Amino acid sequence: MTEAKYTIILVRHGQSQWNRSDKFCGWKDVHLSTEGARQAEYSGRLIRESGIIPTVLHTSRLTRSCQTGNIILEQLNRQYIDIYRSWRLNERHYGALQGRFKSDVLKEVGKEKYMEWRxxxxxxxxxxxxxxxxDRYKDVDQSELPRGESLKMVLERFLPYVNGVLIPLLEKDPSEIPLLSVHGSIVRALLKHWFSISDEDISGLNIPNAIPLVITLDKNFRPIGEYRYLDPQSAYVEANKVAHQGFGQT
Ligand SMILES: O=C(O)[C@H](O)COP(=O)(O)O
Known part of the structure; x- marks a missing residue:
């Protein structure tokens, strides 16, 4: 049996104020809703009960991912651990759709285009x-900043972070357990990459808010078995709600 060498926890942030109102958010810096903060607390409790305790936190430069990470660390009483933040972990840039109601866009362009864009x-x-x-992107080469992205483009800008920061930190100390408090598209991109999910199948994958999932990797950074949600039942229900956003039914 392949020996597990590394463990990584991934979590999408709790519900944001625009998730609540079904608006495209992307790089808009929208904070957690009250429900989102509660979800993040639950996420922290799930991690605590799993006994897989993160030793380092990675977040994007967007407040909802930072807030979620902070709340989780508070639940774990581990606010002292190192935190890495990067624009490369930001949500997919939703271009000109940002700030628009999903239901309005669906009505305007029809289901096919809406699903293609999403x-x-x-x-x-x-x-x-x-x-x-x-200002938070002042150290980034401004020509690299997106004006709208596909999931493929997200993967391309996110992989340098995986290969240049995440993996080297793990190689230095394999006992580290990184927690990535990030966004739906970052989780989808990482799962696609590590679990070789096809372009077609990835379009059916929706990520619930604030249900942590655990990935185990071997010494070559290849996944062992499947990724697993710490609350699979809620993950299923909540992912289904995400899938139906804009359609007026949750
Ligand atoms: O940026 C957003 O609007 C959401 O966080 C993700 O939206 P999606 O599920 O429609 O891609």
């Missing part, structure tokens, strides 16, 4: 004229 691996939403030149 879920097709190479489906890219209409681009913004200008990238987000926010």
């Amino acid at each position: 879920r097709a691996y190479e489906g890219c939403p209409p681009l913004l004229e200008e990238a987000d030149h926010d």
Whole structure:
């Protein structure tokens, strides 16, 4: 049997205020809703009960991912651990759809286009004229900042973080357990990459808010078995709600 060498915990942030109102969010810096903060607490409890205790936190530069990570660490009484933050862990940039109600976009462009923009691996939403030149991205080569992205583009900008930060940290100390408090598209991109999910199948994968999932890797950073949610039943129910966003039924 292949020996497990590394363990990684991934979690999508808790419900944001725009998740609650079914608006495209992307790089807009929307905070957690009250329910989202409660979900993040639950996430922390699940991790505590699993006994898989993170030793380092990675977040994006978006507040909802930072808030979720902080709440989880508070639940674990581990607010002292190191935190790494990067724009490369940001949600997929939703281009000109950001701030629009999902139901309005669905009505306007029809189901096929709507699903292509939301879920097709190479489906890219209409681009913004200008990238987000926010202070938090001041150290980033401005030509790298997206104006809208497909999941494929997310994977391309996220992999340098996996190979340049995440993996080297684990190689240095294999006992580290990183917690990635991130976004739906980052979780989808990472699962696609590590579990070789096809372009077609990835379009059917939806990620629930704030249900942690655990991945075990061998010494060559190849996954062992399947990834597993710490609360599979809730993950199933909540992922189904995500799938139906915009359709007026949850
Ligand atoms: O950015 C957003 O709007 C959400 O976090 C993800 O939205 P999606 O599930 O429609 O891709």
